[in-house]
Amino acid sequence: MSRTIRIGDHMDEIIVGKLNPTKKDLKYSVFLGKEKENQKSVYVDIDDSHVMLICGKRGQGKSYTMGVLCEGIISKMKKYIEIKENLSLILIDTMGIFWTMQSPSKNYNLLESWELEPEGYSVVVCYPYGIGRYKENKVYSKYFHLGFSLRPSELVLEDWLNCLDIASTKPQAILLLKSLKKVRDERGIFYSVDDIINRVEKNSAYDDNVKLALINKLENAKSWGIFSDKGLFLQELIKPSQVAIIDLSLLSHSIRSTVISILCKKIFDLRSVARVSEELAKIGEDIKWEKVPLVWIFFDEAHQFVPKTGKKKPLSAEAVIKLAKESRQRGISLVFATQQPGALSDEVLTQCDTTIIHRITAKNDVDAIGEKISDVKMTDNNINIIDYLRNLPKNPGYALIHNDLTENLISIKIRPRISRHGGSTPKLSELAEEQKGL
Ligand SMILES: Nc1ncnc2c1ncn2[C@@H]1O[C@H](COP(=O)(O)OP(=O)(O)OP(=O)(O)O)[C@@H](O)[C@H]1O
Ligand SMILES: [Mg+2]
Numbered sequence: 001m002s003r004t005i006r007i008g009d010h011m012d013e014i015i016v017g018k019l020n021p022t023k024k025d026l027k028y029s030v031f032l033g034k035e036k037e038n039q040k041s042v043y044v045d046i047d048d049s050h051v052m053l054i055c056g057k058r059g060q061g062k063s064y065t066m067g068v069l070c071e072g073i074i075s076k077m078k079k080y081i082e083i084k085e086n087l088s089l090i091l092i093d094t095m096g097i098f099w100t101m102q103s104p105s106k107n108y109n110l111l112e113s114w115e116l117e118p119e120g121y122s123v124v125v126c127y128p129y130g131i132g133r134y135k136e137n138k139v140y141s142k143y144f145h146l147g148f149s150l151r152p153s154e155l156v157l158e159d160w161l162n163c164l165d166i167a168s169t170k171p172q173a174i175l176l177l178k179s180l181k182k183v184r185d186e187r188g189i190f191y192s193v194d195d196i197i198n199r200v201e202k203n204s205a206y207d208d209n210v211k212l213a214l215i216n217k218l219e220n221a222k223s224w225g226i227f228s229d230k231g232l233f234l235q236e237l238i239k240p241s242q243v244a245i246i247d248l249s250l251l252s253h254s255i256r257s258t259v260i261s262i263l264c265k266k267i268f269d270l271r272s273v274a275r276v277s278e279e280l281a282k283i284g285e286d287i288k289w290e291k292v293p294l295v296w297i298f299f300d301e302a303h304q305f306v307p308k309t310g311k312k313k314p315l316s317a318e319a320v321i322k323l324a325k326e327s328r329q330r331g332i333s334l335v336f337a338t339q340q341p342g343a344l345s346d347e348v349l350t351q352c353d354t355t356i357i358h359r360i361t362a363k364n365d366v367d368a369i370g371e372k373i374s375d376v377k378m379t380d381n382n383i384n385i386i387d388y389l390r391n392l393p394k395n396p397g398y399a400l401i402h403n404d405l406t407e408n409l410i411s412i413k414i415r416p417r418i419s420r421h422g423g424s425t426p427k428l429s430e431l432a433e434e435q436k437g438l
Helices: 023-027 061-080 108-113 132-136 138-143 157-164 170-189 193-202 208-222 253-281 316-330 363-372 385-391 427-438
Strands: 013-016 031-035 041-045 053-057 088-093 122-130 144-151 244-247 295-298 332-338 354-357 398-403 411-415
Touching: 013 023, 013 031, 023 031, 023 041, 031 061, 031 253, 053 061, 053 316, 061 088, 061 244, 061 295, 061 332, 088 253, 132 138, 157 170, 157 208, 170 193, 170 208, 193 208, 253 295, 253 316, 253 332, 316 332, 354 363, 363 385, 363 398
Parallel strands: 013 041, 053 332, 053 354, 088 244, 088 295, 122 144, 122 244, 295 332
Antiparallel strands: 031 041, 031 411, 354 398, 398 411
16 A cells, blocks of 8 residues: 655654654765755665665766765765764775765856765775876876785685686586695695696696696786785775775776675674674673674666576675665665666665665666565655656756655756766767867
8 A cells, every 4th residue: 555654744854764853863864966846855774774776867967966975974974073083984986986076066157056066075095006197197096095905715615616617517616616725725825826736736636727728817917006904904905984985996897896895794793703802791791892894885887787587687686685684784775776776686775765766767667666666656756756757857867766764756857066076978069079179
């Protein structure tokens, strides 16, 4: 049965994701845009843990909206020290478009019409440690700050097989398993890819062809630029007040999924341990622990990492689904953006409590969203939700927003970005005119 509950009727603002909000709740919520019909300001709650989905067709504003949410959270961290000390934000950037948040937007007229000021944000942009150009070039290194790295020991056999594209039934897989075991026995967690190669070479039980094929793949792994004893380890990204953009755009799909899988597992473990310590402190136990802040993790192009079952699952799927299912108790919030909600794992879709829907038209995507929020109707009339999805204005930036708790659906215009959006299409005319001006 359809149900409509108006939220925020007693307030000039709407806070999505908060039941019975009061003015006080505005401190823990971020400004997203204006309701289309009556121009009420729409905020999103960041007090509780949330799992959010942002979906829509190509170019409709998903990454832009993700940027708006990030800006909102960073602004709160800047304004309130108590928020800053208890929060961290990680944005997994597979397209390499979010580093531009460091520069203010130049969309002055649009910002002025919304009474907003342009601003660049202080974020830490992390890239694979071995990408020399980011370290060595003075201009790049102004915007790309820290190389992150993995220890080879952080990868389990399954990670290696995935990255090296080796089927688990192949002799290469068994040889790798034995070599990893040996090297671990000899060196604990401190070994390099060369140490694994050495171990493979020394194994006399295998045919030279098998050894050579595996060694070639391991040699190639060194060129990915992610294995090092130096650099920042992924767990160091979760620090109070840290806003980290992890640029994975230069890595192949399977390596990105390995990095995401390891990152998600680490965040899960860190927050799980912290949660116990937080509770112990609350019941008065004298316990000292290293503070692990609550964390918001943003995934752009999420269907690549948690696709629907039936397709070949990337390694990241299991870790991300686990996070989605068990994030709330651990104080982890997740935001997934995707062009294809119909291609996203149902296990993630069902966990999303807040859905921001830009224009979509493909039948299976409309169906996936329609199914997710079929139990609602618009606040002011009775039109079918599927018609609303099809009929959203064609200009980017319009969306419907739905929250499971309050079960209502609001049509909104997302506010303009305050910092520079890096995802716009490069236009030939703009490049040509710039060149002419040189
Ligand atoms: N709220 C908004 N206000 C003004 N312009 C917007 C808004 N949202 C999006 N746009 C414009 O639309 C363009 C495309 O947005 P965006 O890069 O977020 O698309 P997308 O949905 O992520 O596309 P893709 O699926 O290709 O990644 C932006 O470059 C921007 O110019
Ligand atoms: Mg995008």
